[in-house]
Amino acid sequence: MAKFMTLAEAIAENVRDGDTVAMEGFTHLIPFAAGHEVIRQGRKHLTLIRMTPDLIYDQLIGMGCADKLVFSWGGNPGVGSTHRIRDAVENQWPAPLAIEEHSHAAMANAYEAGAANLPFAVLRGYIGVDLPKVNPKIKSVTCPYTGEVLATVPAIRPDVGIIHAGRADREGNVLLEGIVGCQKEVVLASKRTVVTVEEIVEKLDAKSYNSVVLPHWTVGAIAQVPGGAHPSYAQGYYKRDNSFYIAWDKLSREREGFLAWMKENVLDKTPEAFAAHAKRSAA
Amino acid sequence: MADFTPNEMMTIAAARALKNDDVCFVGIGAPSAACNLARLTHAPQITLIYESGTIGTRPNVLPLSIGDGELCETALCTVSVPEMFRYWLQGGRITVGFLGGAQIDKFANINTTVVGPYDKPKVRLPGGGGAPEIATNCGEIFITMAMGKRAFVDKLPFITSMGHGPTGRERRELKVKSRGPTRLMTDLCVFEPDPETMEMTIVSIHPGVTREQIAENCGWTPRYIDNVPETPAPTAQELETLRDIQARTKAAHAA
Numbered sequence: 404m405a406k407f408m409t410l411a412e413a414i415a416e417n418v419r420d421g422d423t424v425a426m427e428g429f430t431h432l433i434p435f436a437a438g439h440e441v442i443r444q445g446r447k448h449l450t451l452i453r454m455t456p457d458l459i460y461d462q463l464i465g466m467g468c469a470d471k472l473v474f475s476w477g478g479n480p481g482v483g484s485t486h487r488i489r490d491a492v493e494n495q496w497p498a499p500l501a502i503e504e505h506s507h508a509a510m511a512n513a514y515e516a517g518a519a520n521l522p523f524a525v526l527r528g529y530i531g532v533d534l535p536k537v538n539p540k541i542k543s544v545t546c547p548y549t550g551e552v553l554a555t556v557p558a559i560r561p562d563v564g565i566i567h568a569g570r571a572d573r574e575g576n577v578l579l580e581g582i583v584g585c586q587k588e589v590v591l592a593s594k595r596t597v598v599t600v601e602e603i604v605e606k607l608d609a610k611s612y613n614s615v616v617l618p619h620w621t622v623g624a625i626a627q628v629p630g631g632a633h634p635s636y637a638q639g640y641y642k643r644d645n646s647f648y649i650a651w652d653k654l655s656r657e658r659e660g661f662l663a664w665m666k667e668n669v670l671d672k673t674p675e676a677f678a679a680h681a682k683r684s685a686a
Numbered sequence: 687m688a689d690f691t692p693n694e695m696m697t698i699a700a701a702r703a704l705k706n707d708d709v710c711f712v713g714i715g716a717p718s719a720a721c722n723l724a725r726l727t728h729a730p731q732i733t734l735i736y737e738s739g740t741i742g743t744r745p746n747v748l749p750l751s752i753g754d755g756e757l758c759e760t761a762l763c764t765v766s767v768p769e770m771f772r773y774w775l776q777g778g779r780i781t782v783g784f785l786g787g788a789q790i791d792k793f794a795n796i797n798t799t800v801v802g803p804y805d806k807p808k809v810r811l812p813g814g815g816g817a818p819e820i821a822t823n824c825g826e827i828f829i830t831m832a833m834g835k836r837a838f839v840d841k842l843p844f845i846t847s848m849g850h851g852p853t854g855r856e857r858r859e860l861k862v863k864s865r866g867p868t869r870l871m872t873d874l875c876v877f878e879p880d881p882e883t884m885e886m887t888i889v890s891i892h893p894g895v896t897r898e899q900i901a902e903n904c905g906w907t908p909r910y911i912d913n914v915p916e917t918p919a920p921t922a923q924e925l926e927t928l929r930d931i932q933a934r935t936k937a938a939h940a941a
Binding site for chain 2 (some may be wrong): 427430431453454455474475476477478480481482484485486489492493499506508511512514515527528529530531532533534537581582583584585586588615625636638642643645646648651
């Protein structure tokens with residue numbers, strides 16, 4: 404049942420050391436403010452799940468919050484490497500990082516299986532490639548009707564699912580518009596959820612009868628954090644800050660520079676800092 | 687003849703491979719530039735699909751990521767990511783998948799995962815993303831990549847997405863119904879698979895490029911068809927359209 408609280412309360416109440424956490428948002432609506440709060444509260448030993456780790460997991464992993472990463476594409480989109488993830492995988496800094504690697508199709512299917520309360524997902528995938536040799540969780544099943552051999556992956560059932568959305572109404576119903584990724588699946592697959600939103604409104608006013616709405620009884624904590632998806636974006640609120648994604652390549656390349664940026668912009672800040680981004684790059 | 691860079695020639699050769707009635711799954715970077723150039727020149731009705739769920743998108747600037755807001759705002763419709771991979775890609779609705787990559791071999795298998803051992807990587811690359819399933823579920827695959835000895839390698843350390851398989855036979859043996867890589871557009875030349883061996887074979891050489899240059903930038907000894915033609919040089923319209931969209935893109939991303 405939806406419960407309004409501050410972001411600090413929402414993270415403190417829902418994210419515990421050692422949890423399996425999925426922060427989703429496919430390029431759009433990435434819950435950066437929530438990720439920063441997890442860093443500030445010093446969570447450790449997390450298993451982080453995300454199709455595209457993006458800068459948010461580069462930051463969490465660089466700050467030593469995670470023991471394991473489950474992912475399917477780990478770069479800075481259109482720019483290059485996520486240097487902190489590479490440093491963790493290649494040099495075990497700041498700590499060793501176990502990885503469980505999939506393809507996008509497999510992870511999308513695995514979230515959907517989680518939402519559908521199934522134990523595994525089935526897909527026509529991983530044909531002729533090397534990932535199944537290094538990821539023992541990728542298995543196969545023979546179709547009982549046609550005999551076709553199909554790939555399987557276990558359903559994803561996170562302890563906590565964290566997403567960002569445009570708006571919630573006062574009852575706690577949440578509306579997602581634009582590129583909706585797999586956030587609906589993540590929320591329905593997770594034991595607990597934290598949703599940050601740009602605004603809280605009297606009435607959702609969805610543009611279509613078929614909009615993606617998460618009823619209030621499917622979500623947990625809701626915290627209003629305007630700008631909370633920056634440097635990703637919130638359709639109808641502010642644009643993707645592509646110049647920041649380009650700048651991150653340099654900011655994150657060296658350990659000292661990264662730590663200094665994180666201290667100034669995350670550790671010494673509060674969620675309210677995100678509001679400036681929403682205003683600066685208003686759509 | 688207008689002056690042009692090898693990179694411009696690559697993008698233009700890649701764009702020419704696309705048809706007006708294609709439904710194309712677009713990879714980010716070089717493929718995205720080529721697909722949008724095709725849309726803005728000879729293939730105005732082409733359907734471009736990005737894995738973020740945007741179907742029939744018509745961006746005015748090239749997206750930096752596969753999920754920029756521009757893609758959603760200019761799309762016919764936007765579906766969820768699970769639906770994109772299940773109904774549209776696996777459902778067999780895509781005629782062409784357009785991929786890039788970090789490394790490729792002579793049978794057009796691609797590595798974007800790792801250099802060195804998987805458990806102790808020398809270079810950790812981003813990984814497969816959509817590519818492993820794009821490679822087998824689209825009708826055919828076009829690839830665009832700049833040549834170089836570190837990119838065009840004799841043996842891949844890791845196969846992220848299958849071309850025609852490590853010996854050129856595996857795709858057929860695995861009974862994959864789609865055609866796999868049918869064209870590879872580089873900054874120096876264009877490859878197509880030999881119909882028997884499936885080895886990527888040079889079918890045209892870009893203007894001003896020599897066979898020595900190609901040999902210096904290829905990790906295996908490349909084969910040529912008989913009487914290889916020269917790739918037609920970029921037209922003034924192709925070059926102008928490409929430079930326009932790149933200038934718009936640069937200005938937009940710096941903002």
